[in-house]
Amino acid sequence: MRIGCPAEIKNHEYRVGLTPESACELVMRGHEVWIESGAGAGIDATDEQYREAGAHIVDGPEAIFAECEMVVKVKEPQAAERPRLREGQILYTYLHLAPDPDQTADLLASGVTAIAYETVTGPGRTLPLLKPMSQVAGRMSVQAGASALEKAHGGRGVLLGGVPGVMPGKVVIIGGGVVGFNAAQMACGLGADVTILDRDPEVLERVGTHFESRAKTRFSNSANLHDAVSGADLVIGAVLIPGAAAPRLVTRAMLGDMQAGAVLVDVAIDQGGCFETSRPTTHAEPTYVVDDIVHYCVANMPGAVARTSTYALNNVTLPHALRIADMGWEAALAADPHLAAGLNVHAGKVTHPAVAEALGHVYVPASDVLV
Numbered sequence: 001m002r003i004g005c006p007a008e009i010k011n012h013e014y015r016v017g018l019t020p021e022s023a024c025e026l027v028m029r030g031h032e033v034w035i036e037s038g039a040g041a042g043i044d045a046t047d048e049q050y051r052e053a054g055a056h057i058v059d060g061p062e063a064i065f066a067e068c069e070m071v072v073k074v075k076e077p078q079a080a081e082r083p084r085l086r087e088g089q090i091l092y093t094y095l096h097l098a099p100d101p102d103q104t105a106d107l108l109a110s111g112v113t114a115i116a117y118e119t120v121t122g123p124g125r126t127l128p129l130l131k132p133m134s135q136v137a138g139r140m141s142v143q144a145g146a147s148a149l150e151k152a153h154g155g156r157g158v159l160l161g162g163v164p165g166v167m168p169g170k171v172v173i174i175g176g177g178v179v180g181f182n183a184a185q186m187a188c189g190l191g192a193d194v195t196i197l198d199r200d201p202e203v204l205e206r207v208g209t210h211f212e213s214r215a216k217t218r219f220s221n222s223a224n225l226h227d228a229v230s231g232a233d234l235v236i237g238a239v240l241i242p243g244a245a246a247p248r249l250v251t252r253a254m255l256g257d258m259q260a261g262a263v264l265v266d267v268a269i270d271q272g273g274c275f276e277t278s279r280p281t282t283h284a285e286p287t288y289v290v291d292d293i294v295h296y297c298v299a300n301m302p303g304a305v306a307r308t309s310t311y312a313l314n315n316v317t318l319p320h321a322l323r324i325a326d327m328g329w330e331a332a333l334a335a336d337p338h339l340a341a342g343l344n345v346h347a348g349k350v351t352h353p354a355v356a357e358a359l360g361h362v363y364v365p366a367s368d369v370l371v
Contacts, residue, residue, distance in 0.1 A: 004068030006061035007039040012283035014042025014306030017072035027054030087111030098358035099272030120342035132312035136302040138182030156261030161191035175238035237274040243354030260292035
């Protein structure tokens with residue numbers, strides 16, 4: 001199979017779909033790999049390193065979209081890229097379609113077969129291709145929030161860890177999954193006063209056992225959420241419903257009861273955000289203020305630590321890429337129901353139930369197109 005990896009063009013996105021090492025693995029299995037010149041610059045991977053791995057270097061993305069059977073990316077195809085996708089081509093990347101009707105419409109019109117990293121499943125309802133980026137984003141959320149709390153950045157002027165004689169900052173984390181757990185690790189490590197909210201008793205028990213007295217847990221209902229958010233210096237939104245739009249848990253009315261200069265970090269922004277006042281931002285302009293509350297809603301947070309993120313992502317995406325390339329997408333998905341869960345769009349049909357429900361499309365089960 002001919003596999004192409006274009007350079008990412010999303011604002012301040014420095015990751016790349018294939019590392020030189022991943023390209024080498026594909027080449028060693030007999031596949032042809034095309035890399036856009038400069039695609040690896042954000043992780044300090046040179047064109048020469050890709051050549052040494054056996055890849056072909058091409059100028060610009062046009063040839064990749066026109067001639068490669070599978071396109072491997074990191075972020076969803078941008079508006080300028082989507083017209084280049086074509087029927088019968090495999091797109092393997094993050095998509096986050098539920099809050100993005102325009103992208104969904106373009107993918108449907110193209111006829112492409114689109115496999116989304118974020119809905120590929122694993123044993124025990126896990127999301128193994130989303131997990132490493134959730135780990136990165138969870139850890140970064142505390143860094144970003146701590147910076148935004150500085151007075152010069154519009155925040156309250158609170159140091160999360162405090163100092164002897166001064167209380168630490170209060171961090172509220174909504175969601176105790178992978179993002180929330182990693183955010184709590186960082187916040188506890190800084191010495192902050194940490195509270196984790198979740199609706200799943202098993203999650204609350206797990207995080208409570210792990211963090212013991214270093215973090216408090218509360219059941220997430222409207223009253224507890226309002227109370228916790230009202231007194232917080234930093235609120236981290238870490239809620240995920242696989243494939244679906246995130247629920248808007250923090251309303252604009254709640255902002256009026258928060259302390260001026262408090263910070264909201266919405267890690268769920270890729271799926272639409274879990275704060276009513278959230279809108280996507282970029283690393284170039286990461287924050288904005290609503291009702292005296294600082295909002296950090298960067299939609300590609302892990303792109304800022306591109307080298308760590310790219311290698312962590314390739315560790316989990318490469319095995320499936322190899323399987324798709326070796327077997328063809330139909331045989332690979334038919335043989336692996338976890339990979340089949342990643343199929344979001346095929347030949348003008350929406351094949352993921354949460355995406356179809358969120359956007360009002362007819363849902364066609366992946367099993368129907370694999371017959």
